[in-house]
Amino acid sequence: MKSYSKELYFNIPERMGFVNITSQVEEVLIESGIQEGLCLVNAMHITASVFINDDESGLHRDYKRWLEKLAPHAPIDQYDHNLTGEDNGDAHHKRQIMGREVVVAVTNGRLHFGTWEQIFYGEFDGRRNKRVLVKIIGDLIGSTCNFSIFSFRCF
């Protein structure tokens, strides 16, 4: 088994924002040389998410509006967490909706994705340095795949 880790760095200029990191994760996968295995991508901060969805700007506006409705930023005194002097209570809630991490299959050296799957970094308390971890474990040897109208399998 081989393993490979790399941390990606972000500093998002707004409080809330989404960045497509699919190509960065693909580059890490190529660096690793791993052909078969699992790829974990997770936010290393608790006010941020990594999630998989569509790269469509209308949807991202919808997500921002929806998350703001489910866990509004203001008034900041609605969160006991903000009694610590922080103003990011909402961000800890938004991140639970969108999730901390994704685990993606690696098959024949590629992210084993459906047509529209793209990986995003989701920031909910930006304007500061943040990190995402990519950890890949697996084998350097590829697999053999069979395709029929009933199934697609790799051994």
Place this chain on the structure above:
Amino acid sequence: MKSYSKELYFNIPERMGFVNITSQVEEVLIESGIQEGLCLVNAMHITASVFINDDESGLHRDYKRWLEKLAPHAPIDQYDHNLTGEDNGDAHHKRQIMGREVVVAVTNGRLHFGTWEQIFYGEFDGRRNKRVLVKIIGDLIGSTCNFSIFSFRCF
């Protein structure tokens, strides 16, 4: 390390529906021969989920009502995403609540589950062909387990 992948195919007749896929995932695990490792099960579409919960029809009715309240389908013009010509803006939101994937431990050739855990495919934009990926990585050799009133461990 051995790895095994298989895609499962679905076409749900309603817009929203839940299908228990536990036995299908167990079959893939048996085909793989893997005894110890991790099993990833993920929707390959961004308007669908894979999640673990109870196989109880009342709960599934509750989930549908709740998801419809958190992210209503209509009116469709409440979602900027639907300006693309789609009408599935709600489905992209429902999927974030229910999640994209589950990772299940494999111990001695079985899904290492609690009593009531069952794996579901959750569809939020049905009436079309969809896929779920099962990817298992691990070893063909089983482990030795110890049980006491204080702990259950496998080496």
Place this chain on the structure above:
Amino acid sequence: MKSYSKELYFNIPERMGFVNITSQVEEVLIESGIQEGLCLVNAMHITASVFINDDESGLHRDYKRWLEKLAPHAPIDQYDHNLTGEDNGDAHHKRQIMGREVVVAVTNGRLHFGTWEQIFYGEFDGRRNKRVLVKIIGDLIGSTCNFSIFSFRCF
């Protein structure tokens, strides 16, 4: 590849509660001897969560209030699931918001965490015995890491 599993036991005295289990997971990792790999931590019950966030009591009060608003416990007849004789319909919903599991990278024998990441068991239907599974897969040999201002990598 080596694998190691251990079940942790809980009995939370309230209906809803959060317990920091980071040190327990770290102990399991040390017992395993695994240096490089992935660590899955999941609730084995469908009315409980494992999630990663901040160990801050104000935030935990916020989460309880927020989850109670998104999926109230009472009146219990608002959930068809409670027609089975249970009163935990709300708990099955709260668990979907907070998630079933986390997957954590293991690098050089440690949980590869950001500064504030802590693992919590989240109970939504307590006052009974519950279990959490820790499953670690990986290698007994550590990796070599490089640090620059542009990246942090381990091979």
